[in-house]
Amino acid sequence: MKIAIIGAGSVGGSLARGWAKKGHTIVFGARDPKSPKITAALSEVAGARAATIAEAVAGAEVVVLATPWEGTTALVAALDLGKRVVIDATNPIGPNLSGLTVGGNTSGGEEVAKVAKSGRVVKCFNTTGANNYLNPNYPGGAATMLYCGDDAEAKGVVRRLGEELGFAMVDAGPLARARLLEPVALLWVSLAYPQGMGREIAWRLERR
Secondary structure, three states: OEEEEEOOOHHHHHHHHHHHHOOOEEEEEOOOOOOHHHHHHHHOOOOOEEEOHHHHHHOOOEEEEOOOOOOHHHHHHOOOOOOOEEEEOOOOEOHHHOOEOOOOOOOHHHHHHHHOOOOEEEEOOOOOOHHHHHOOEEOOEEOEEEEEEOOHHHHHHHHHHHHHHOOEEEEOOOHHHHHHHHHHHHHHHHHHOOOOOOOOOOOOOOOO
16 A cells, blocks of 8 residues: 655654555655655665655555644644545643643544544554554564544554554544543553553453
8 A cells, every 4th residue: 555654753663664564655744855854764664755745645545644743633634635544643642741632522533533624534553652563462462453433444444554563453443432542542651651661561452
C-alpha cells in the first residue's frame, strides 16, 4: 500500500521502518521535506521519500497521523483526505503527564474525525511505545494492539497493517472507544517512565 506518514518522530519512524520491510511504499509528509529530522528518518527507512504534507496525502491510500497532539486538528482540517484511511496514532497528553487535554465526552480520535471531512478515521498505534512497533514479541506471545473506528473497511485495513508488524490486533469497537484507548496510552507512559518499569513493556489480552 501507499502510506503517508505525517510525523517523523519515534512513532512515525518506527511504523515506517516496519511497513517498509513488508513492501509498502512510505512517504513522509512534512512542512519542510528537507529538514534534518526528515533526512534522519529517511536514512533508516529503505525506499522511503519525503514530500510536503499535501503531496504525501495526495499520493496515499493510508494516512498516519504521528504528530504531537497540539496542532493536529488544524493540520487535518487543512487536508483533502477524500476516502483515505486515516490512522490516528496521536495522544492528547498534557505537560508532565498531568492528564489528557481532551477526554470525558470526547477524545482526540473523535476530534480528528470531526475535522477530517470524509476521511475514515481509525484510532490505533497509540497505546504503547514506539519500540514495540519494531518488535512486539514477548515471552507470552505477541503484544496486543487495540484499535477502534466507525468504518468496517478502514478497520480491516488497519488490522492487516498491525498484523504485518506482528501485533495481536483487537477491535475495541466504534471510534468513541478512543475515550478509553487514550487513557491506556497515558497509563503505559506513566508505568514506563515515572514508575520506572522502562520501555520494554506491553499490553497483552489473555483469554480462557
